[in-house]
Amino acid sequence: MTIWQNITDTMSLFVPMAITICIVGGVLWLAHVLLIKRHKDAGNERLFSRQLTMLVLTLVGVVAIALALPVSDSSRNQVIALIGLLISGIFAFSSSTIFSNIMAGTMLRVTHPFRTGDFIQVGDLFGRVVQRGLLDTELQTENRELVALPNTYLVSHPISVTRSSGCIVYTTLSLGYDVHHSEVETLLLQAAQNAKLTDPFVQVLELGNFAITYKVSGMLADVKSLLSARSNLRREVLDALHGQGVEVMSPSIMNQRKMPDESKVIPNYTPKQTASTSDTIAENVVFDKAEEAERREQSIAELQANIATCETSLKEASGEQKESLQAKLTALKEQLKALNDEPIKGEDAT
Structure with missing residues (x-):
């Protein structure tokens, strides 16, 4: 009876961990089906955020299993610290390959230097962007070849992008x-x-x-x-x-020609x-956008100066003059807002 009781008590200690493993495994499997498997033909461009989500869920699942281990609090903290050390080691030893490409891919998504379908020049390579993946970016060259460029290469080299507006x-x-x-x-x-x-x-x-x-x-x-x-x-x-x-x-x-001296x-x-x-x-x-940007800045500066002058005069005005200045101030602010909202000539929409 005592042995059976010990076995029962020991098994009961592993029940929370077993339940956690089942839940984590089920959640990861379901997430893989919903995020990846059902969209396997979507390409790296659309799978990028889904792959990042799967990576985060996997790390969270590992931490959840570690928290459910049937050990003391000090041992559990040591296990969590060990997991953190392993993850840090993976980042350190793989900084020039997998994880650096993931970080570079995330950076390219944030800075958005180019889009799918753009013509880009990177080093000696010229082609059109086909897909932007988690680890690399795929180009199709002038010879119809598909070239996969690591995201770290794109981040560390200048990129020339052909503007879609011309x-x-x-x-x-x-x-x-x-x-x-x-x-x-x-x-x-x-x-x-x-x-x-x-x-x-x-x-x-x-x-x-x-x-x-x-x-x-x-x-x-x-x-x-x-x-x-x-x-x-x-x-x-x-x-x-x-x-x-x-x-x-x-x-x-x-080309030699006989000619008089x-x-x-x-x-x-x-x-x-x-x-x-x-x-x-x-x-x-060539400098149409620079000229347009300079014109916009000058116009904005002039409007801001006129608004400041009008506000100063409005404080000292009264009666009909105040109403006239108020109407002028409102018109100037509307012009400033319209100018700020107006896109620069030739600027690509994002």
């Missing part, structure tokens, strides 16, 4: 000094327009020993056709130059009007 498409080429720059700029601007780019502009990048380096750029509204737009621009440049008899050769090609390689100059404002257009197109 981007600059450009190409560069070198031409000899025997063709005047005004003629070249006219042809390049026409090529950019034929490639269906808006606000085109041409820049002279370098005056080399044997050739001049030009850069033709234009705004592309539909960024989804970025690759085709780049190819179309190069094609139109070739057609425009070759159509007017302008040679497009590498500067390394040696007193002759000079200077093209016939014909004044052109098409390229006269290309530099102004370039600044307006």
Whole structure:
């Protein structure tokens, strides 16, 4: 009877732990079914928060089982401290792999530097974001390859994001000094327009020993056709130059021509009007958001100064003048609120 009583007492000590294990196991299984298994085809983008939830639930379950152990309070505290030490050790030894990628993925979600479907450039890799996962981010390159980049790599390297509101498409080429720059700029601007780019502009990048380096750029509204737009621009440049008899050769090609000793390689100059404002257009197109932000700040500063002046005058006014100032103050505040709520021109919605 005494032995049976001891066995019964011993088993009763493990009942709370067994119940806790069953509850924790059931909750984790149910959470896995509801959060992960039913949405296994959703992709890493939608599973990110669900995977984080499962991780937190698992850690909470381990702590709950530790609290239910049939041991003394001091031993239970030691077990909990041991679990904390193990978790800390996992974070320490895996800081450069799993958990660092989890933290980096969380940071990318908070800072939101890019979205799914955006074109991004990271190092030598250029592609479109397919999925943003718990541990890595998947890109599809120009060759249709799928590349998984660890989130720590994205956090530790600069990321260039192509804005969904539009981007600059450009190409560069070198031409000899025997063709005047005004003629070249006219042809390049026409090529950019034929490639269906808006606000085109041409820049002279370098005056080399044997050739001049030009850069033709234009705004592309539909960024989804970025690759085709780049190819179309190069094609139109070739057609425009070759159509007017302008040679497009590498500067390394040696082209010897017999010419009189007193002759000079200077093209016939014909004044052109098409390229006269290309530099102004370039600044307006490239820095449009900066210009808009500066304009907004100046307008907000002016409105705030007018509001402060109006409030000061209102304290000393009376009668009809006070009512007029009050109406003016209300109108100024409404303008300030509307200006603060107005999105910057070209800013992407989040």
